[in-house]
Amino acid sequence: MSLSVEGVTKRFGAECAVENLSFTARSGEPFALLGSNGAGKTTTIRMILGLYPVDQGHIRWNGERLTRKRVKIGYLPEERGLYPKSTVIEQLTYFGVLRDMSARAAVTSAESLLERLQMIEHKGKRVEELSKGNQQKIQLAATLINDPDLIILDEPFSGLDPLNAEMLRDVVTHYAKKGRVILFSSHQMDSVENLCRDMVILRQGKTMVRGTIRDVKKAYGRTRLLVTAEEDVVTRLRVDGVVSIEQAANGIHLTLTDEAVALRVFKILADHNVFVSRFELQEPTLREIFIEKVGGGT
């Protein structure tokens, strides 16, 4: 299964919120739609959901026009919408029935999701009695209640503590393995780095970066170098091609103009008989790439 966004453009008056956007999200490989505020992520999601018509381009599911009639879509909106006075199980059953499930099937699915999210003991509680993070887990369960083919998660990590964020990753991995198509929107780079394979980074509607996270990182080259030595070598490392030097608890962090400078640094250390316990060229993090391309905003 696949979701293809093909040359999609959306304008609001004179403003182009999304410009000629193309990407494909495939079964089993969670896809990240990244960008800072106002980049066009929510507008893109709304077009996929059919809430906004596209001005140009196409949105397809397995090569055919995507409609909510043909494809089961689970959407976790950025603004959460639960009924505070209803119990967890009532609410999830209601969402299931709204999506054409029998009440019985909805209860079975709700209980299994609550087990997975370690929320089963809360099933009889009113939503308003739950902590924010737990309410978010219920919202996630509501999104997944009818086992959707396409799962769209808008900023799913906001408000989750590290343990719950880990649980969300496990749930996403589980659905990816089941072959579901999963689309994330996020401005939190670290949260998607190890979860998604492909991504686009948007800025004011324009595509700044597109590709697999691995290839994008590779293209940026390894320009960060970590050196741990048994003596103070900072002054020796101030050479051409070394842009910055920062002393940290785990060693000296260098930023290089390009990967080849590392060889020069290595040679200097060897020529001075410096005993080096760590010499590590590191790839940029997604966050660093994002900051360079978009200028911050996480």
Ligand SMILES: Nc1ncnc2c1ncn2[C@@H]1O[C@H](COP(=O)(O)OP(=O)(O)OP(=O)(O)O)[C@@H](O)[C@H]1O
């Ligand atoms: N209904 C609308 N009418 C007019 N302009 C809109 C509308 N929806 C979005 N926009 C504009 O489109 C641009 C993209 O907004 P969008 O909400 O898609 O960004 P986003 O990446 O989701 O941002 P955030 O991370 O803040 O949610 C913004 O400049 C926004 O003001």
